[in-house]
Amino acid sequence: xxxxxxxxxxxxxxxxxxxxxxxxxxxxxxxxxxxxxxxxxxxxxxxxxxxxxxxxxxxxxxxxxxxxxxxxxxxxxxxxxxxxxxxxxxxxxxxxxxxxxxxxxxxxxxxxxxxxxxxxxxxxxxxxxxxxxxxxxxxxxxxxxxxxxxxxxxxxxxxxxxxxxxxxxxxxxxxxxxxxxxxxxxxxxxxxxxxxxxxxxxxxxxxxxxxxxxxxxxxxxxxxxxxxxxxxxxxxxxxxxxxxxxxxxxxxxxxxxxxxxxxxxxxxxxxxxxxxxxxxxxxxxxxxxxxxxxxxxxxxxxxxxxxxxxxxxxxxxxxxxxxxxxxxxxxxxxxxxxxxxxxxxxxxxxxxxxxxxxxxxxxxxxxxxx
Numbered sequence: 001x002x003x004x005x006x007x008x009x010x011x012x013x014x015x016x017x018x019x020x021x022x023x024x025x026x027x028x029x030x031x032x033x034x035x036x037x038x039x040x041x042x043x044x045x046x047x048x049x050x051x052x053x054x055x056x057x058x059x060x061x062x063x064x065x066x067x068x069x070x071x072x073x074x075x076x077x078x079x080x081x082x083x084x085x086x087x088x089x090x091x092x093x094x095x096x097x098x099x100x101x102x103x104x105x106x107x108x109x110x111x112x113x114x115x116x117x118x119x120x121x122x123x124x125x126x127x128x129x130x131x132x133x134x135x136x137x138x139x140x141x142x143x144x145x146x147x148x149x150x151x152x153x154x155x156x157x158x159x160x161x162x163x164x165x166x167x168x169x170x171x172x173x174x175x176x177x178x179x180x181x182x183x184x185x186x187x188x189x190x191x192x193x194x195x196x197x198x199x200x201x202x203x204x205x206x207x208x209x210x211x212x213x214x215x216x217x218x219x220x221x222x223x224x225x226x227x228x229x230x231x232x233x234x235x236x237x238x239x240x241x242x243x244x245x246x247x248x249x250x251x252x253x254x255x256x257x258x259x260x261x262x263x264x265x266x267x268x269x270x271x272x273x274x275x276x277x278x279x280x281x282x283x284x285x286x287x288x289x290x291x292x293x294x295x296x297x298x299x300x301x302x303x304x305x306x307x308x309x310x311x312x313x314x315x316x317x318x319x320x321x322x323x324x325x326x327x328x329x330x331x332x333x334x335x336x337x338x339x340x341x342x343x344x345x346x347x348x349x350x351x352x353x354x355x356x357x358x359x360x361x362x363x364x365x366x367x368x369x370x
Contacts, residue, residue, distance in 0.1 A: 006083060006095075009102060014076055016109050021069055023116040029066040036062060054226055061124075061185045068112065075105050114357050115186060117364045121299070122223035123189025128292055129221050132177040133170065134197065136215030141174030143200045143215040146348060148178050151191075153350025160184035165285055166273050173206065179273075179289065181224060188223040193359030194352075195221045196321035203327050212327055216320075222292040231291040238290075239263040240283065245274040262286045269293055322355070337362040 036059040039045070046052045079098050086094030118124065129151060133144035155162045161183040168176040182191060197218055204213035225231060242257040259274035260282040271290045273282040324344055325331045332347045332355075333340035339358040341347060347355075 006099060006102070009106075010076070010080060010083075013102060013106050013109060016106075016113070017072055017076060020109060020112050020116055024065065024069070024112075026066070026069050029062060029069075032062050033059065033066060050226075064185075072105060072108060072112070075101065079105065111357075114190075114360055117360050118186050118189035120189060120192075122295075123192070124186050125188040125223035125226070126181060126183040127187040127191045127221055128165070128179065128181050128224055128289055129191060129194075129219065130177065130179045131175070132218045132220070133174065134216035134218055136200075136213060138170065138172045138174065138206050139200075139202075139204050139213045140215040140217060141170035141172070141176060142206070143174070143198075144177070144217040145174040146200075147198055147217050147219065148175065148180070150348050150350055150352065151182075151194075152180070153348075154352050155182050155184075155350075157350050158184065160187065164275050165289065166275055168272070183224075188221065190356050190360065191221045192223075193356060193363055194219050199320055199323045201323065201325045201327065222289070222296045225288055225291040225295055231294050233264070233287070233291065233294070237265050239265060242279055258282060260286050262290055264290055264294070267294070267297065334358060 036055060039055045040059050045055065079101050082094055082101070083098035085091070086098060131144050131148050131151075133140040136143065152162060163181045163183070164178070165181055166177070166179040168178070170176050197216055200215045200217075202213060202215075203210050207213065239262070241261040241263075243259050243261065244257055245259040258279045259272065260279060261270065261272045262283070263270050269290060271286045271293070273286040273289070275282075321336055322332065322334045324347070325333075326344060330342050330344055331340055332344050334355055337355075337358040339355055341354070
């Protein structure tokens with residue numbers, strides 16, 4: 001690579017870094033860390049465990065964000081020094097190493113740039129994901145389980161903490177539905193673009209005649225509520241039922257009525273939880289998810305009202321958002337962004353970052369139009 005090419009690439013990387021730093025409010029991160037450290041060291045902090053966890057989580061997130069920016073700035077400086085020395089001494093190995101490191105930094109900057117687009121009110125929250133099988137019978141139930149595995153593998157790739165909250169198994173194979181929490185910074189902002197209907201086309205493994213089958217599964221993503229959200233749910237608005245937890249094949253997981261089903265009477269929303277050990281834990285988890293769904297419903301109603309007032313009632317999100325085709329050809333294609341790959345197996349193994357990034361950029365453009 002010629003000197004002027006490298007210099008230009010380095011200059012563009014520095015410019016991008018400065019833009020991202022400004023968007024993330026780097027100058028205010030130090031003050032934010034000091035403020036959160038004071039909160040974290042306050043006497044009696046752990047008297048309210050939920051608030052304490054929130055404060056310590058925000059402190060850790062802010063410290064990591066500051067460190068990531070500091071590390072990127074240092075790497076850019078080191079790259080410039082290494083390439084300059086390589087040029088002065090005509091050391092091709094040093095120059096090649098600098099070019100390789102610059103490529104890696106540019107990739108990290110692109111990843112960080114995505115974070116600047118996650119500016120929604122709840123984007124920085126943990127996410128609660130619910131997957132439900134749709135049309136397609138046993139194939140759809142199997143497809144729902146495949147999707148669940150895909151998202152769990154994605155979380156595993158990023159070392160995100162996951163908690164399975166509820167699983168309803170289908171009789172023959174797969175699942176009717178499943179709910180799990182992904183606890184990581186910006187998990188909701190990232191996974192929210194995965195919400196919608198996912199379509200699978202394949203030769204059915206459950207058909208003796210090996211016919212092609214189209215199956216559907218729905219993915220719902222909501223932000224995890226925090227103590228400051230104040231979603232008031234009167235006891236008179238809910239009905240609570242308890243029952244025995246069950247696992248695959250209908251076998252009893254335990255012999256106590258620990259599973260909980262909460263019905264929100266005004267909206268008809270139903271939340272079930274059975275994966276915790278006690279009824280009290282399941283009820284708390286179910287109430288948290290119910291509050292999250294009501295929070296999203298309120299947000300959607302406010303957004304719809306704004307669109308109506310603006311004279312724009314056209315929905316920007318279609319139900320069927322992605323197709324996964326295994327026969328007669330191999331392809332996964334997002335119908336909103338146009339992004340596609342010919343390697344479905346990598347996708348099923350959790351390699352979905354490119355789809356998520358494309359979805360975030362697409363959503364950002366759509367919001368800008370509005």
